[in-house]
Amino acid sequence: MTPEELSKTIKKSLESLISAKKIAVKDIPEIKIERPKSKDHGDYASNIALMVAKPAGVNPREVAQLLVDELSKNQAFKKVEIAGPGFLNFTLESARLGEIVRTIIKEAINYGHTNTLQGQNINVEFISANPTGPLHLGHTRWAAVGDALARVLVASGAKVAREFYINDRGTQIDKFGISICAAANNEAIPEDGYHGAYIKDLATEIVKEKPEILKLSKDKQVIEFREEGYKKQLKQQQSVLDDFRTHFDVWYSERSLHSSGAVEKGLAVLKKHGHVFELEGATWLKTTDFGDDKDRVLIKADGEYTYFASDTAYYVDKRSRGFDVNIYLLGADHHGYVNRLRAVSACAGDDPDKNVEVLIGQLVKMLKNGQEVRLSKRAGNIITLEDLVDEVGVDAARYTLTRYPVETSLTLDIDLLTSHTNDNPVFYVQYAHARISAVLRAAVEKGIDWQKNTFNPALLITSQEAELLGALSEFPRIVAASASLREPHRVARYLEELATAYHSFYSACRVLPMDGELVTDVTNARLLLCAATRQVVRNGLDLLGVSAPEKM
RNA sequence: GCCCCCGUAGCUCAGUGGAUAGAGCGUUGCCCUCCGAAGGCAUGUGCGCGUGUUCGACUCACGCCGGGGGCACCA
Structure with a gap:
């Protein structure tokens, strides 16, 4: 019996109590099942009696008693008890608890997938860096988190597009062109330009490929260097992200908005809803109508958008393009954008509460040699995505960055990450996967056909097995919660718990027969439990874009 | 001045209104003559402060205190 089935069972009991007029409740709240922290409280617990007691005007323990009377008829429960103020504690017959193994083996890579977000069309925009330099650590966090978020949304039944908005227009990219041009001519780069070493590299590379550029006038040179540099830098970002296993469905260029007429179209939509006005030669959007602290300029007095x-x-x-929900992952330095974006939505006649979601992530800080490293693309002193990957690898980088809620600032101590890579939780989880794989390989070598032999879930009776089974049954709800709350870090935390449960089980319960012993039904039950666990670990790691190695 | 985020164990951090608040690292001590010790088991200390809402608050509301970030006809 899965938590979902238990929830339904309780609901049925409650309904029959209502129709038998034993209790008066109008609306049955969502019946939440949780796994108690203490084993004394059974396999699952529910606070439903506490929830309905007040509207029904009865003592919670009385409600609980009525439910116990009803539920005790069910063969699946070994015990149903009332505890504390009115909690219901369920202890399942071990055969019923163990059935989850069969479910997992059967659903395989689909175990954990639900349809909780079915019908939703979601756009997830993240990173959206200027194509004027390498991706830094902040971008790296979004790459890992944005991609993992997209994956849990898909696993929950949503239709998802991952989108990268390329800021290829405006003063930043112009400064980029000026900087490369200066470097190519061995001139000093303006103070407000880009000073990273990569600028010089780009200049050298471009001059080597197209030496004739240097013969052009300075104005034309700047444009040429800008365009060539843009192409190369974008390509570099794309290839780095590719290696980071973050793939976008759409790369949307800001320039293309202008060339396609989308800007005029957008303006027309805003005008239609009556929130555009002219003042002192500029065209404004009245975002203050919808909670922004000041109105915003759309077209400057000089005619520039x-x-x-x-x-x-x-x-x-x-x-x-049909996206109902537009999720933006932005850095804390862009938080002033939130009200603006919401106001845009409202000005376009939409409902910002429904159509716009902004996830503000705090910045990533980094310590090196005990000192904070300042992340600044303009200063050139940056830690890039590649630097991090070179130091700790893609798996550890992705895992470390997705392990924390985005709204907390993150301090990565590079010295610690590089010198103690074995302490990284990702290895703990991956190790569980490799360990299980080794056991299953050994079983095959011993000629045990655990996939064909009969599976008797009633044999999984130790507390470690019960614990592991309970953890396995939680996975679908964890994924669904990660998706609906937009918090993929929950998957990582869950995997650590699952790995702990497995390692505990492994130490306490011998899986394969010792020399001279025979293969028993217990052997088979445990092997299937191993296989199911491996499947869930793999599914979870996959949601984070982290590999599940069979050997380490 | 206004806005956003954070204050939980010595450190880095979990904890969608529920029972005795948890991990990892660090400390100390056990466990491999048989499935991977990158593991397991044991070992003390803590929710910044104050009101309020609630049967019940680390969680929600308000006010302080402390730390970080942001407030352009820049992008």
């Missing part, structure tokens, strides 16, 4: 104009157009464009 602002970056904000692109943003509004991009939003309107996303909506016209």
Whole structure:
């Protein structure tokens, strides 16, 4: 019996109590099942009696007693008890608890998938860096988290597009061109330009491929260097992300919004809803109508569209492509954007509470040699995605970055990560997977056909086995919660718990027969439990984009 | 001044209103003559402060205190 089935069973009992007029409740709340922290409280617990007691006007323990009377008829329970103020504690017959193994083996890679978000069309935009330099550590966090988020959303039945918005227009990219041009001509790079060493590399590379650029006028050179540099830098970002196993469905260029007429179209939509006005030669959007602290300029007095104009157009464009929910992953330095984005949505006639979701992530800090490393692309003193990967590898980098809720600031101590890589939780989880794989390999070598032999779940009776089975049954709810709360870190935390449960089980319960012993039904039951655990570990790691090695 | 995030164990951090608040690292001590010791078992200390909502608050609301970040016709 899975938690979902238990929930349904309780609901049925409650309904029959209501129709028998033993209790008066109008609306049955969602019946939550949790796994008690203490083993004394059984396999599962529910607080439903406490929830309905008040509206029914009865003592919670009385409600609990009525439910116990009803539920005790069910053969699946070994015990149903009332505890504390009115909790229901369920202890399942071990055969029923163990059935989850069969379910997992049968559903395989689909175990954990639900349809809780079915019918939703979600756009997840993340990273969206300027193509003017390498991706830094902040971007890396979004790469890991954004991708993992997209994966849990898909696993929960949503239709998802991962999108990267390329800021290829405006002053930043112009400065980028000026900087490369200066480097190519051995001139000093302007103070507000880009100073990273990669600028010089780009300059050298471009000059080598197209030496004739240097013969052009300075104005034309700047443009050429900008365009060539842009192409190369974008390609570099794309290839780095590819290696990082973060793949985008759409790379959306800001320039294309302008060339396709999307900007004018967006403006028209906003005008239609009556929130655009002119003042002192500029065109404004009245975002203060919807909670922004000041109105925003769409077209400057000199006729240039602002970056904000692109943003509004991009939003309107996303909506016209059918996305109901638009998730933005932004750094804390962009939090001033939230009200603006929500206001844009409202100005376009949408409901920001429904159509816009902004996840603000705190910045990643990094310590090296005990000192904080400042992340600044402009200063050139940056830790890039590649640096991190070179130090700790893709798996450890992705796992470490997805392990924490995004709203907490993160301090990575590089010295610690590099010198103690074995202490990284990702290895703990991966090790469980490798360990199980080794056991299953050994079983095959011994000629045990555990997949064909009969499985008797009633034989999984030790406390470690019960614990492991309980953890396995939680996975689908963890994935669904990660998706609906937009918190993929829950998957990582869950995997650590699952790995702990497995390692405990492994130490306490011998799986394969010792020399001279025979293969028993217990052997088979445990082997299947191992196989099921491996499947769940694998499914979970996959949601995080982390590999599940069979050997380490 | 206004806005956002965070204050939980010595350190880094979990904890969608529920029972005795948890991991890892660090400390100390056990467990491999047989499935992977990158493991297991044991070992003390803690929710910044104060009101309120609730049967019940680390969790929600308000106010303090402390730390971080942000407030452009920049992108």
